[in-house]
Amino acid sequence: MPYFDAERFARLLESEGFSAGQARAVINALDDVVDESTTIVTTDLVSKADQEQTIKQYKDDFSRLKAEIQQMERRDVDEVKTANERLKSEIEKLRKSLQEEITRSQAGVRLDLNLEKGRIRDETIEQHEKLRKTDDKIESEIQALRKQMEGIKLQILQYMIGTITAAGTLVLGK
Structure with missing residues (x-):
């Protein structure tokens, strides 16, 4: 898995006008999407x-x-x-x-x-x-x-x- 700097992304969202809670919610949602996509892709592999x-x-x-x-x-x-x-x-x-x-x-x-x-x-x-x-x-x-x-x-x-x-x-x- 490639490395993803969540803290840097949170700061970027906050600098664009997101609150700290909103930035954490977006990062958590992205983390869930990536985890689910990874699970789906790996189950289809042979x-x-x-x-x-x-x-x-x-x-x-x-x-x-x-x-x-x-x-x-x-x-x-x-x-x-x-x-x-x-x-x-x-x-x-x-x-x-x-x-x-x-x-x-x-x-x-x-x-x-x-x-x-x-x-x-x-x-x-x-x-x-x-x-x-x-x-x-x-x-x-x-x-x-x-x-x-x-x-x-x-x-x-x-x-x-x-x-x-x-x-x-x-x-x-x-």
């Missing part, structure tokens, strides 16, 4: 040991949270990789199946052309139209699958960025 223990607890909690977030990220990345591989495999199977079907369809059309050229000319036009529609449908389905995969990738990236941002916010917040 000991260094308590502060260090709280900081250690926060660091431990943050370390556990960081480990959990990293584990969740690894698990999510593994799940995404697995799903991506599965989708690639399914797309490859579809592509092969469609390729085989196209090959079979073309072989059938060629056989029919060799057997009945006259009648087949009209049928060939129809078959080519069907093949074009099938190719268009296949292409549109492949495009839809690609768009769906891009959407999934975007969602994964958004989730990862959100997780990293949340982790960063937690780090910066602490």
Whole structure:
């Protein structure tokens, strides 16, 4: 506590027109205010040991949270990789199946052309139209699958960025 010269302050008050009793009353009131303020301030203070223990607890909690977030990220990345591989495999199977079907369809059309050229000319036009529609449908389905995969990738990236941002916010917040 800094030193306070009560006698000097009392003389100053008396020189300004206060009576000795009034000066003593002001000094007593100031003394009570200072004592009460000191008590209030000291009760709100935390000991260094308590502060260090709280900081250690926060660091431990943050370390556990960081480990959990990293584990969740690894698990999510593994799940995404697995799903991506599965989708690639399914797309490859579809592509092969469609390729085989196209090959079979073309072989059938060629056989029919060799057997009945006259009648087949009209049928060939129809078959080519069907093949074009099938190719268009296949292409549109492949495009839809690609768009769906891009959407999934975007969602994964958004989730990862959100997780990293949340982790960063937690780090910066602490």
